[in-house]
Amino acid sequence: MPQLDTSTWFTTIMTMLPTLYLITQLKLLNTNHYQPPLTKNSNLQSHSIRWQPKWTKTCLPLSQPQQS
Amino acid sequence: MNENLFTPFSTPTILNQPATIPIILFPATLVLTSKHPINNRLATIQQNLIQLTLKQMMMTHNAKGQTWSLMLTSLITFIAMTNLLGLLPYSFTPTTQLSMNLAMAIPLWAGTVMVGLRFKTKNSLAHLLPQGTPTPLIPMLVVIETISLLIQPVALAVRLTANITAGHLLMHLIGNAALALSTANFSLTLLTSTLLTLLTILEIAVALIQAYVFTLLVSLYLHNNT
Numbered sequence: 001m002p003q004l005d006t007s008t009w010f011t012t013i014m015t016m017l018p019t020l021y022l023i024t025q026l027k028l029l030n031t032n033h034y035q036p037p038l039t040k041n042s043n044l045q046s047h048s049i050r051w052q053p054k055w056t057k058t059c060l061p062l063s064q065p066q067q068s
Numbered sequence: 069m070n071e072n073l074f075t076p077f078s079t080p081t082i083l084n085q086p087a088t089i090p091i092i093l094f095p096a097t098l099v100l101t102s103k104h105p106i107n108n109r110l111a112t113i114q115q116n117l118i119q120l121t122l123k124q125m126m127m128t129h130n131a132k133g134q135t136w137s138l139m140l141t142s143l144i145t146f147i148a149m150t151n152l153l154g155l156l157p158y159s160f161t162p163t164t165q166l167s168m169n170l171a172m173a174i175p176l177w178a179g180t181v182m183v184g185l186r187f188k189t190k191n192s193l194a195h196l197l198p199q200g201t202p203t204p205l206i207p208m209l210v211v212i213e214t215i216s217l218l219i220q221p222v223a224l225a226v227r228l229t230a231n232i233t234a235g236h237l238l239m240h241l242i243g244n245a246a247l248a249l250s251t252a253n254f255s256l257t258l259l260t261s262t263l264l265t266l267l268t269i270l271e272i273a274v275a276l277i278q279a280y281v282f283t284l285l286v287s288l289y290l291h292n293n294t
Contacts, residue, residue, distance in 0.1 A: 002077050002079075003229065009167035012088055012092070012167045012168050012171075013167055015089045015092045016162070016171060019146065020142060021142075024145055025139070027101050028138060030101040032103065033119055034105045
């Protein structure tokens with residue numbers, strides 16, 4: 001059986017050791033497991049149905065010509 | 069005929085240089101790492117698989133056992149990738165080498181025994197005697213339990229080696245037989261279908277990885293907790 005030929009055992013074992021204990025573990029450490037982003041709770045109570053005049057003034061910067 | 073059958077299991081050389089070094093290193097390069105929160109499909113699938121196996125394996129352990137999670141995850145990843153790549157034709161599977169499996173099994177098993185002996189000495193020694201044995205049987209049973217403990221790493225290594233080697237050998241044999249019978253056409257379909265089913269059953273080589281890690285896990289669990 002060629003598996004029992006011990007001349008190659010040293011090479012195989014010495015290659016396996018860094019592969020298993022170093023490279024694979026480093027690769028697994030470098031995977032980032034991100035949590036799915038939490039959806040923002042939109043508070044529906046604070047939305048008013050009609051436009052409030054003070055909001056319109058701040059939201060439209062082009063409507064205030066005095067500041068240039 | 070004998071020499072021809074076993075040559076796929078001898079370590080490959082290219083121009084007398086050992087080719088096992090890049091072959092063993094190659095499956096580790098297939099693990100994709102990326103810093104992006106959202107990756108492409110392949111990276112996401114792989115990441116989810118690793119996360120799934122990690123959670124499944126580490127659920128049964130307490131905090132001390134979970135320090136081994138990186139080791140066990142890299143073990144199952146390495147063996148799974150190596151075995152699956154070995155299913156391709158004309159490829160070399162490093163896990164058919166008894167050297168590598170022994171070098172994997174003995175240190176890991178010894179580590180679990182030492183963890184158990186160091187942190188729970190009385191508990192782990194008490195495992196050598198099952199509960200409720202009649203007194204005259206105690207010496208013999210301690211000897212039997214010690215032998216069954218000491219044979220664990222050898223069993224782990226030989227189990228993996230023998231299973232993968234036997235599977236590959238069977239595929240070679242059946243493929244050769246199908247080829248030789250292709251001149252007589254009517255039995256060709258039967259043999260190729262047998263080969264195909266054997267190949268899919270051999271994808272249960274992945275189940276063998278489960279068996280490997282699971283048995284390692286069981287011994288770790290036992291030494292750690294109970």
